[in-house]
Amino acid sequence: MRKAANDINRCVACGVCALQCPRGAISICKGCYAVVDIATCVGCGLCAGACPTGSMSIQDTLTPLRDIQEERTEDAAR
Numbered sequence: 001m002r003k004a005a006n007d008i009n010r011c012v013a014c015g016v017c018a019l020q021c022p023r024g025a026i027s028i029c030k031g032c033y034a035v036v037d038i039a040t041c042v043g044c045g046l047c048a049g050a051c052p053t054g055s056m057s058i059q060d061t062l063t064p065l066r067d068i069q070e071e072r073t074e075d076a077a078r
């Protein structure tokens with residue numbers, strides 16, 4: 001199943017994703033980053049499409065977030 005995942009190293013806590021989410025699955029912890037309630041998320045992708053930094057993405061839930069972050073770090077280094 002696909003769900004939203006946030007790369008907290010790139011998130012600027014702007015809250016755009018939370019405003020887009022039709023399920024209210026995203027909350028912003030004060031001054032830090034967006035947190036996705038995986039149980040509520042339906043994987044629609046609206047949050048990822050609206051995220052200005054590209055930190056929010058839709059991932060297979062079997063992919064650990066640390067792998068996503070490592071992959072992005074490698075991409076950025078290229």
Ligand code: SF4
Pocket residue numbers: 003004020021022023024025026036040041042043044045046047048
């Ligand atoms: S994928 Fe859809 S349901 Fe899930 S957090 Fe993003 S906007 Fe909300």
Ligand code: SF4
Pocket residue numbers: 006010011012013014015016017018028033034050051052053054055056
């Ligand atoms: S839209 Fe992107 S940068 Fe803004 S709070 Fe959501 S995940 Fe973070």
